[in-house]
Amino acid sequence: MELILSKNKYTIYYDESNNMRKLLLAGDEYNIDNDPNQDASPIFVLAGIAFANFSKQIDFDLLKKKMHLQNECTELKFSQMVKIRAKYTPIEAFRYALGSKRFKALFECLSSSKVFIHYEMINTxxxxxxxxxxxxxxxxxxxxxxxxxxxxxxxxxxxxxxxxxxxxxxxxxxxxxxxxxxxxxxxxxxxxxxxxxxxxxxxxxxxxxxxxxxxxxxxxxxxxxxxxxxxxINFELVFDHDKDILIEDFSFFYINRLKTFPNSKHILDKECKIEEKINNIRMHDPELDAVNFSFVESKEAQNYLVQISDVTAGFIRLYFNFLEYSSIEDVSLFMDSLNPIQKQTMSLFKELLDKSAEECHILLHRVVVPMDEHKASILLS
Incomplete structure (x- = not known):
């Protein structure tokens, strides 16, 4: 499939959610199925926020005040936005996240600052x-x-x-x-x-x-x-790979994203193995080598925009987990089950999705089950 490119110039900040490192076949299961730190969700998200030349800078101290976070808080983490319990189903987790006043404040800030959200979502x-x-x-x-x-x-x-x-x-x-x-x-x-x-x-x-x-x-x-x-019959597309290896590493998805926006500046959270892989590839790939990208330590205070990308990526993953888990009937009834705060946050999230797609539709890219696309159209209608 030919890669669609954007000539637009953005400053794009990234973080990931659910990088399982490798996805392998292991008999009648995946390699990650018995990992206590991995819930075996098929959803991988590389996401965050994107600034155009007309976007306003985000005042992080003011945002923290609106989210009622202490001034001493120098690193924004997803667990500060909402505490998702292990026993929650994806439906419950997404509903609970929508009830977070901190996510509501964040989405209001992004919208008023004319900052876009972006994602590369893969149902692995x-x-x-x-x-x-x-x-x-x-x-x-x-x-x-x-x-x-x-x-x-x-x-x-x-x-x-x-x-x-x-x-x-x-x-x-x-x-x-x-x-x-x-x-x-x-x-x-x-x-x-x-x-x-x-x-x-x-x-x-x-x-x-x-x-x-x-x-x-x-x-x-x-x-x-x-x-x-x-x-x-000849499996031309799947015969020339190592057996049992479904996804050897996730660098492909990072590279795909960087190359999609060749005129933009990309700032990514430090991921040593991914960075090493990409730097090795760029030596033999002039298109990738021409892209302006860097990896930074998100926990450092000056990289708060990557921290915002981290919590944004986490929310987006909850959204896609919800779609993947829910039936059409669940999705149809979901909005009616929300309280006013949850509905407001959902409305703000939808507004950000709409504005981002209107700005540049490939800011939002997904490899998603067609049925889940249908569910999304119901939820966001």
């Missing part, structure tokens, strides 16, 4: 298996399948959510993402078996919900590929 699980559908569509080479591939990717993600252990076992068994040509047909046959098994479970339960319909349509696509195009 969805992103890791997209190529399966893209290879099948290449195989059938049918216009209808090309047009519907986003829907089929949604269907595949639904299968992963419904039957994670068996799906990951199948991927591991075929050395994904290193599926060789001689194993391509067998892989699709096993994938079709898994789809049909889940369809059978749904029907045995008497369930004719959206999941059932999506699985049936995904199964038809895979079956069509097996029966009509077996000689053409």
């Amino acid at each position: 699980v969805y992103w890791s298996f997209l190529d399966i559908i893209e290879d099948i569509v290449l195989c059938t080479n049918a216009q209808e399948d090309w047009m519907n591939q986003i829907f089929y990717k949604d269907c595949l993600y639904r299968l992963i959510k419904l039957d994670k252990e068996n799906f990951l076992s199948l991927m591991t068994g075929f050395n994904y993402p290193n599926i060789t040509k001689e194993h391509s047909l067998k892989f699709l046959e096993r994938l079709n078996d898994l789809i049909m098994k889940n369809v059978a479970v749904k029907f045995s339960e008497g369930s004719k919900d959206q999941d059932s319909e999506m699985l049936v349509k995904l199964g038809f696509l895979v079956y069509k590929c097996i029966k009509l195009f077996s000689e053409n």
Whole structure:
């Protein structure tokens, strides 16, 4: 996919939320599933705030007063904005964050200062298996399948959510993402078996919900590929990778962001391994080398704009976690369940999203499940 570039000039501050370092297959689970410090959320966010030439500087001392933080507070942390308990569901966590008067004060400050928010959001699980559908569509080479591939990717993600252990076992068994040509047909046959098994479970339960319909349509696509195009099956997009490695590191997402805004100044929170990786790559990449970027220690008082980016990134991750976890019905009822403060904060957040997209739509970039896009449209309508 060709990278879309912005010629606009910004000063962009970054921090991350949920950098799991690596995402690997480990039998019927991911490498992070048993890490007590990792809640296995698939959402990675690189986000923060962006200044245009007409933006106003933020008075950090005044902002801290409005957020009722002590003057002695020199480093702004997410835990100061809101305390999210481990037992909270993503719905409860997002609702609780919306109830934080400190987030309300922060969003009011950003809006009045004409400062934009930005994000690079990746659903890492969805992103890791997209190529399966893209290879099948290449195989059938049918216009209808090309047009519907986003829907089929949604269907595949639904299968992963419904039957994670068996799906990951199948991927591991075929050395994904290193599926060789001689194993391509067998892989699709096993994938079709898994789809049909889940369809059978749904029907045995008497369930004719959206999941059932999506699985049936995904199964038809895979079956069509097996029966009509077996000689053409070749996983061109996923055969040339090391097995079990879904995401080797997250530097790709940082580089993608830097290159998207080549005329801007980028200030990122210190992340030694990412910085080392990017500096090694820039030696062989003139486009990256031409970008003005630096990594700084966010805890230092003068880097308070990176600290603001940190808490902004944390809030944005809660927002996308909410969308990923919730059903359409949950999202439809969510706004009615909020108190006045929560509704005001939600309104301010929506206003920031709208103004940022209006300023430059690629300030907000996401690789998100299509169903979650639909949920977002309901929530933000």
